[in-house]
Amino acid sequence: MKLDFKFSNLCGSAYKKGNLLFTPDGNSVLSPVGNRVSLFDLVNNKAETFPFEARKNIIYMALSPNSQLLLTIDEDGRALLVNFKRRVVIHRFNFKGQARVAEFSPDGTFIAVGVGKIVELWKTPKLNREFAPFVLHKKYSGHFDDITHISWSNDSKYFLTSSKDMTAKLYSSIPIEGFVNATFAGHKDSIMGSWFGADMKTIYTVSKDGAVAVRKFNFVESREEVEFGTYPKNERTGELLATQWSTIKHFYFNQGFAKVKCAYFNLNTQLLLTGFSNGIFALHQMPDFSELQTLSISKNKLTAASINPSGEWIALASSTLGQLLVWEWQSESYVLKQQGHINDMSCVSYSADGQYLATGGDDGKVKVWTASNGFCFVTFSNHTAGITATQFTKKNQVVVTSSLDGTVRAFDLVRYRNFRTFLSPTPVQFSCLAVDPSGDIVAAGCQDSFDIYVWSMQTGKLLDVLSGHEGPVVSLEFRPDGVQLASASWDKSVRLWDVFDRSKTVEKLSHSFECLAVTYRPDSKQLSTSTLDGQIHFWNVSNASQIGSIEGRRDIAGGRRQEDMKTAANSAFGKSFNSLCYSADGTVILGSGNSVNVCLYDVDTKVLLKKFKISSNFSYDGMHEMLNSKYMTDAGPIQSFDSDHDASDLEDRLDNSLPGAKTGDLSKRTKMQVIRARGIRFSPSGQQFAVASNLGLVLYSLDNNNLNFDPFDLDLDISPSSIKEMVKKSEFLRALVSSIRLGEHSTINLVYQSIPIDQIRLMVTQIPPKYLVRFLEFICIVFEKNHQLELDLFWINSILVNHGKYFETNTINTRPILRHVRKLVTQTRTSLGKLCDDNIFExxxxxxxxxxRPEETLKF
Structure with missing residues (x-):
């Protein structure tokens, strides 16, 4: 079992807070998701989350004009300088203040950073290694409140700054003869943005109260407009002619009491995009302020807006809903619409081929994701309360969910509808769910009547009610062979039920503490349970005897929360496993709970192999082992106060979430969440595992770019050069086996491409069986990357036909790789089918x- 799992993607979290960025080609949009950055490829329909993490939530991003450098700034003013193409952090820097905005100059020479009331101009770092990449060029002062926006002129000589002090200021990056700093006033509220016009004669400023001011650059005496940056001289005296900026016009959005929350101006197309606190966005054509579109896309405020360079797509985001939209305004259609669960994600499950994931949330929604691209393609909103469990049936066409609303529902993934609803005779709240391997039997446990209900999938009728537990049933699972059902309860017991033969006695596995989770090993010979004291117990299924346990309290324990009166070592919070899952081969087991840690244990030795920390975001509570007393006040932790005045407006402090509520908490405080991993699942292929948390759906995958080097059975004469000589001599079988033993991807690929297709069947019959799994792993790697579809499928078919008995007798070792092959073949068949259908229609x-028509034929 390989253990080098690495973070691969974050689904279910499209946007948290901060600004949105389009890449210079306009095909992708960058969105901050907590302390990470996600890239949504709008052309190839793929979502990617970068592997690096900031210390706290990212509030601003800036991308260099050549797309080489990405600058991210978190809540504490700490910055990450990232090589955008390689997704690698080059340098970490602290601006030592509340840095809220930063912009690269169009020529890429400078970075203007707004740190509180001061503008700091830094020279852009180079990609090569430097002792001090950030070199300060100059500081600019003049504002009396925090800076909200910075924009540059096309020639990179001037930049505009906007502030909460209701003014905008004009500065130059280098000394220029005749230039004088300018201040633009006249607004009655904070300025959200200021930009240069395309003609360099105009400046637009947008304030929070919905006013747009148009400023013109002209001569003082003649009032004649002149291009900014040119300072004419008097022909007779040689002195500079006096110039000034004049406010010539004001426009208003007329959105009632709604405030402007975000604004963006596209210099190429002269489009002004604004988002309001009532969920409406407006698109105007400047300079005449003609309205192109005004739409209401949400009931919550819009917090970020952007326009791609060509002006075709606009991106909008709402931090309240975690929603990201990309809208094509000319055709009035969605290019992208992604939204995670509004509340915490509670459960996750994989399809049988590992191609899809189903998640349930406390918001009552069920979402189905594609594992390969990270996009949600369907959302079911039939439940009216939180989802407690999700599970696919064997053929991946049905998702079954249980909920606290007292229903168990089955959703059809072909027609996207709820085709079956399972109910109990009396209203209960279902807390867990299990579907037998055939997909014909559905069982759900409840937390109030302590019973387990069993239904038929075909008829929807209630078949049986299993009684016996004396506490809430919190976990259910069918044995992989479908003969037995295990249930875990808070009555300190796990019961083993024979659903199809009630004449047998029910086995009871007693524990010393409340049971939280139960799961079977894939070979159906072992059962593991977790209890409230942080232990994982292993049981022999055949004789119901305990064969070992793991003490995991210290492994899964998190840090100390701010309001805890006890230290982290003495606190009982988050020191137990709420979810367990075996790997596909059954050699290791994963455990997660109300903690930031996910633990991977070896089943045979009961040893902790690896601990995964799903996030290092200090914006969440419980990340520190020790607390600093200077952050504690008489009124509570200082981090809970709104020190940034983000909720200074009345509409931001009102709570309208409950019907009839007219006022909320007028003393706004920030409640820091604790990171919790509430569900965990291994993919059937064993190449990936998913963690359902309040961060979103965190995916960890194996790095399959290179096969691992295996020193066993190696001879001194096996080397890349000797293998090349074997290929030249047409000793293909010897070369293939030697390259597999060597384990170098490039060498195996050389031999793989050199073998004639008419010799493949004969070659496969002579490959030693112990190398088949490693060779199939290599074929899966090249299957995803190259375009030799016929060659790869021919190899796979030959291996399965000639070595079928080996795969049948060694199911534990070969099952993960066979599931991976099935996933790739199914995925390729689906994409090829769609391509063929499109070609046929075309x-x-x-x-x-x-x-x-006959009358339209041409006559010569």
Whole structure:
């Protein structure tokens, strides 16, 4: 079992807070998700989360004009300088203040950073290694409140700053003869943004109260407009002519009491995009302020807006909903619409081929994700309360969910509908769910009547009610062979039920503490349970005897929360496993709970192999082992106060979430959440595992770019050069086996491409069986990257036909790789089918368009 799992993606969290960025080509959008950055490829329909993490939540991002450098700033003013193409952090820097905005100059020479009331101009670092990449060029002062926005002129000589002090200021990055700093006043509220016009004669400023001011650069005497940056001289005296900025016009959005929360101006197309606190966005064409579009896309405030360079797509985001939208305003259609669970994600499950994931949340929604691209393609909102469990049936066409609303529902993934609803005779709250391997039997446990209900999937009728537990049933699972059902309860017991033969006695596995989770090993010979004291117990299924346990309290324990009166060592919070899952081969087991840690244990030795920390975000509570007393006041932790005055407006402090509520908590405080991993699942192929948490769906995958080097069975004469000589001599079998033993990807690929296709079947029959799994792993790697589909499928078919008995007798070792092969083949078949259908429809369209009527035929 490989253990080098690495963070691969974050699904279910499209946006948290901060600004949005389009890449210079306009095909992708960057969105901050907590202390990470996600890239949504709008052309290839793929979502990617970068592997690096900031110390706290990212509030601003800036991308260099050549797309080489990405600058991220977190809540504490700490910055990360990232190589954008390689997704690697080059340098970490602290601006030592509340840095809220930063912009690269168009020529990439400077970075203007707003640190509180001061603007700091830094020279752009180079990609090569430097002792001090950030070199300060100059500091600019003049504002009396925090800076909210910075924008540059096209020539990179001037930049505009906007502030909460209701003014905007104009500065130059280098000394210029005749230039004088300018201040733009006249607004009655904070200025959200200021920009240069395309003609360099105009400046636009947008304030929070919905006013747009147009400023013109002209001569003082003649009032004639002149291009900014040129300072004409008097022909007779040689002195500079006096110039000034004049406010010539004001425009208003007329959105009632709604405030402007975000604004963006596209210099190329002269489009002004604004988002309001009532969920409405407005798109205007400047300079005449003609309204192009005004739409209401949400009931919550819009916190970020952006326009791609060509002006076709606009991106909008709402931090309250965690929603990200990309809208094509000309055709009035969505390019992208992603939204995670509004509340915490509570459970996750994989499909049988590992291609899809289903998640449930406390918001009552069920979402189905594609594991390969990280996008949600369907959302079911039939439940009216939190989801407690999700599970796929064997053929991946049905998702079954249980909820606290007293229903168990089955959703069809072909027609996207709720086709079956399972109910109990009396209203109960279902807390867990299990579906037998055939998909015909559905069982759900409840937390109030302590019973387990069993239904038929075909008819929807209640078949049986299993009684016996004396506490809430919190976990259910069918044995992989479908014969037995295990249930874990808070009555300190796990019961083993024979659903199909009630004449047998029910086995009871007693524990010393409340049971929280139960799971079977894939070979159906072992059962593991977790209890409230932080232990994992292992049981022999055949004789119901305990064969070992793991003490995991210290392994899974998190830090100390701010309001805890006890130290982290003495606190009982988050020191137990709420979810367990075996790997596909059954050699290791994963455990997670109300903690930031996920633990991976070896089943045979009961040893902790690896501990995964799903996040290092200090914006969440419980990340520190020790607390600093200077942050504690008589009124509570200082981090809970709104020190940034983000909720200074009345509409931000009102709570309208409850019907009839007119006022909320007018003394706004920030409640820091604790990171919790509430569900965990291994993919059937064993190449990936998913963690359902309040951060989103965190995915960890194996790095399959290179095969691991295996020194066993190696001879001194096996080397890349000797293998190349074997290929030249047409000793293909010897070269193939030697390259697999060597374990170098490039060498195996050389031999793989050199073997003639007519010799493959004969070659496969002579490969030693112990190398088949490693060779199939290599084929899976090249299957995803190259385009030799026929060659790869021919190899796979030959291996499965000639070595079928070996795979049947060694199911534990070969099952993960076979599931991975199945996933890739299914994925390829689906994409090819779609491509063929598109080609057929296109051919039919072209053939129909080429048919001419008899009277329209040309005569020569």
């Amino acid at each position: 051919i039919i369209r072209l053939s129909n368009s080429s048919i001419q």
